[in-house]
Amino acid sequence: MRLINCGKIMRLLSLPLLVGFLGLLFACKGGQSPAEKVYVPPGKLDSYYAFLSGGHSGQIGVFGLPSGRLIKMIPVFAPDVAIGWGIDEGSKEIMGGYIWGDAHHPALSETNGDYDGRWLFINDTANGRIARIDLKDFVTKEIITLPNVGGNHASPFVTPNTEYLVGATRFSIPVPNRDVPIETYKENFNGVIAFVSVDKDTGHMENAFQILMPPFDYDLADAGKRVSYGWAFFSCYNSEEAYKDLEVEASQKDRDFIAAVNWKAAEEAIKEGKYKEINGVKVIDPQEVKGIVYFLPTPKSPHGSDVTPDGKYIVGGGKLAAVVTVHGFEKMQEAIKKGDFDGEVMGIPILKYESVRVAEVPVGLGPLHTQFDDQGYAYTSLFVDSAIAKWKLGTWEVVDKIPVYYNIGHLAAVHGDTVKPRGKFVLAMNKIAKGRYLPVGPSHPESAQLIDISGKKMEMLLDFPTPVEPHYGQIIDATLIKPELVYPLDQNKDPYAIKSADQARVERNGNRVDVYMIAIRSHFTPNILKFEEGDNVYFHITNLEQDVDITHGFGINFSNVDMQIEPGETKTVKWVAEKPGIYPFYCTNFCSALHQEMQGYIEVASKGSK
Ligand code: RUQ
Ligand code: CUA
Numbered sequence: 001m002r003l004i005n006c007g008k009i010m011r012l013l014s015l016p017l018l019v020g021f022l023g024l025l026f027a028c029k030g031g032q033s034p035a036e037k038v039y040v041p042p043g044k045l046d047s048y049y050a051f052l053s054g055g056h057s058g059q060i061g062v063f064g065l066p067s068g069r070l071i072k073m074i075p076v077f078a079p080d081v082a083i084g085w086g087i088d089e090g091s092k093e094i095m096g097g098y099i100w101g102d103a104h105h106p107a108l109s110e111t112n113g114d115y116d117g118r119w120l121f122i123n124d125t126a127n128g129r130i131a132r133i134d135l136k137d138f139v140t141k142e143i144i145t146l147p148n149v150g151g152n153h154a155s156p157f158v159t160p161n162t163e164y165l166v167g168a169t170r171f172s173i174p175v176p177n178r179d180v181p182i183e184t185y186k187e188n189f190n191g192v193i194a195f196v197s198v199d200k201d202t203g204h205m206e207n208a209f210q211i212l213m214p215p216f217d218y219d220l221a222d223a224g225k226r227v228s229y230g231w232a233f234f235s236c237y238n239s240e241e242a243y244k245d246l247e248v249e250a251s252q253k254d255r256d257f258i259a260a261v262n263w264k265a266a267e268e269a270i271k272e273g274k275y276k277e278i279n280g281v282k283v284i285d286p287q288e289v290k291g292i293v294y295f296l297p298t299p300k301s302p303h304g305s306d307v308t309p310d311g312k313y314i315v316g317g318g319k320l321a322a323v324v325t326v327h328g329f330e331k332m333q334e335a336i337k338k339g340d341f342d343g344e345v346m347g348i349p350i351l352k353y354e355s356v357r358v359a360e361v362p363v364g365l366g367p368l369h370t371q372f373d374d375q376g377y378a379y380t381s382l383f384v385d386s387a388i389a390k391w392k393l394g395t396w397e398v399v400d401k402i403p404v405y406y407n408i409g410h411l412a413a414v415h416g417d418t419v420k421p422r423g424k425f426v427l428a429m430n431k432i433a434k435g436r437y438l439p440v441g442p443s444h445p446e447s448a449q450l451i452d453i454s455g456k457k458m459e460m461l462l463d464f465p466t467p468v469e470p471h472y473g474q475i476i477d478a479t480l481i482k483p484e485l486v487y488p489l490d491q492n493k494d495p496y497a498i499k500s501a502d503q504a505r506v507e508r509n510g511n512r513v514d515v516y517m518i519a520i521r522s523h524f525t526p527n528i529l530k531f532e533e534g535d536n537v538y539f540h541i542t543n544l545e546q547d548v549d550i551t552h553g554f555g556i557n558f559s560n561v562d563m564q565i566e567p568g569e570t571k572t573v574k575w576v577a578e579k580p581g582i583y584p585f586y587c588t589n590f591c592s593a594l595h596q597e598m599q600g601y602i603e604v605a606s607k608g609s610k
Contacts, residue, residue: 077101084563
């Protein structure tokens, strides 16, 4: 019998072993795989909230990162029949008669230049508004209209202590709006830059002041921070002042502008009474008040206007250029002091390009928006190239590029527009995301792509669909948000609240009927109701539950009435008894084993029959 030749076997085995060992070593060095980096096991929570605007759906999507899971859609400018947003009386009043809005830019409130997790604001480009969502319950609390602003796009971008939200005109209109020939655009139309103040305790918004501007299209904005605190920077295109065929006529000039606004100086001017009131808002005219606003020439039709975390530089995304332009705040201050001007428009000095520009960074085609990390790098979205360019602040060199699918608009890094970016990830929000998901007809869902930015090279991790249509998004450390899980019943101050079933009742006053109703598992009190044809019925329903996630619904058959009432909450909804007959109503939100039994009947008698 031959002896086994151990040495030979060892030699035969050693090569694959060595290869395997080295492979393992490399794998470990690369750290986790993309799948591991985004995997959040069942029962575990994500580390970040991402708030993505819902565009013309008028909503905001709340996603968990790194998993990309959609957690909630917050209705803001548009009705949501599930929770009754735009149906119950309270939310109808907040919506102010509109049923749509075009939500572009979520803006988290800030303290000392960093997100504080208190409120979320968002603009409505269509109807010139800003909404405030309370992050204690993720509910829209207030919507304010900005008079004189046509198409509020460059908004709401907060100042470092949420002193102000900004707004600006995208579509210039006459200010005040009136009937003039469109052909007199140059003489009769104006842009407006608006500042909305925020009460630091309640979050309540007020129109503070506005600045009258030439009829350009103001696009994006960012507030100055640290050294540039007290300023805000608004990009604009169409300095050609075209009002038709903009795609040709508004792209003639090689440079448009970033408007630098000294809002501290504007505050002073207001205090000194240097304004006129238009539509109830204090408006400063730069032809009469100097030193409030300056133009920084910026190539070409700039879109994004983003201030670096140290506040020293303003980055303009030259949509029709192949570079981002970096302006220096200090250089700007010197140029203002020296009067280094190249003419003026409407009393607003144009600073010399060479005097303010620090660098032109050759990032690639169609640069739009820029975000920042914690290592001194900037990330610019490239719409035409369908890519993100990573470049170094200070040396201005492009160090990496990653393709995205396709046509990226905004991008968001973790705390990526604050004074304290956290690095880790950047989220690409792609506009035209052809074929990324199972097809669902002609319109393809938009895509978001999560990219690891912690290493030298960017690494694509994850791809997930996002409901119509994210423009901007912001990503916040989840530990900074601590929502309430029930509304304490003893703090319910709703004038129509009742706190026990024995207070439940029906009160009639002419043809107005008020129903004070209780909802608690698994019963409505009262649940048999009798009205007369033509009655206007107001249901005031209090959910007496104090258990987490025991929400009741209230839906009436053959009607448009449905709403959700959260634990401890009271809501009012109006229903008109239009036609004689029987109308079942029921709990529309699954709440218990006897949820199916949670129902009642309404009887409507014909007029004068009782
Ligand atoms: S926009 S894709 Cu409405 Cu903010 Cu730039
Ligand atoms: Cu209450 Cu279902």
